[in-house]
Amino acid sequence: MQIQNNVSKLKTISTDDFLALEFNELKDPNRDVTKLVNAIKNDGWNFPVFIWEQGKYVIDGTGRRKALLQLLKDGYSVKEIPVVSIASSTLEEAKRKTLQASSRFGLITDETYDLFIEDMELDFDTFNLNIESVGNMAMLDDINKGD
Numbered sequence: 760m761q762i763q764n765n766v767s768k769l770k771t772i773s774t775d776d777f778l779a780l781e782f783n784e785l786k787d788p789n790r791d792v793t794k795l796v797n798a799i800k801n802d803g804w805n806f807p808v809f810i811w812e813q814g815k816y817v818i819d820g821t822g823r824r825k826a827l828l829q830l831l832k833d834g835y836s837v838k839e840i841p842v843v844s845i846a847s848s849t850l851e852e853a854k855r856k857t858l859q860a861s862s863r864f865g866l867i868t869d870e871t872y873d874l875f876i877e878d879m880e881l882d883f884d885t886f887n888l889n890i891e892s893v894g895n896m897a898m899l900d901d902i903n904k905g906d
Contacts, residue, residue: 763803
């Protein structure tokens with residue numbers, strides 16, 4: 760069972776090299792990554808991990824590390840991990856740049872959200888979204904209940 764890397768034209772590193780990097784430990788090490796594992800099983804590896812290459816440090820990817828370890832334990836093969844190397848002279852600068860990639864500079868309104876998902880069949884159990892920030896909770900409640 761091979762997990763496909765769907766991120767093209769980015770640098771990749773081997774699974775062993777990825778696991779050898781230092782990871783931030785900001786998130787709960789006991790957190791459940793079942794949804795992430797299932798998303799990777801279903802769709803492949805779709806998003807890169809942000810690393811500060813100079814310090815051999817993973818800035819954003821601790822959950823994916825835990826998911827990767829679970830996938831390997833379950834018998835899946837993952838040959839490579841797509842990464843984005845953040846060019847910076849310090850870890851602080853690399854973290855600041857990574858926050859820019861994770862920030863939402865635009866505003867999501869009820870209307871734009873509805874237009875975005877209008878033609879999609881979504882299984883919200885596979886996502887870990889902060890839906891409360893989106894506004895149209897009645898519609899989402901109906902979708903989640905299967906109404």
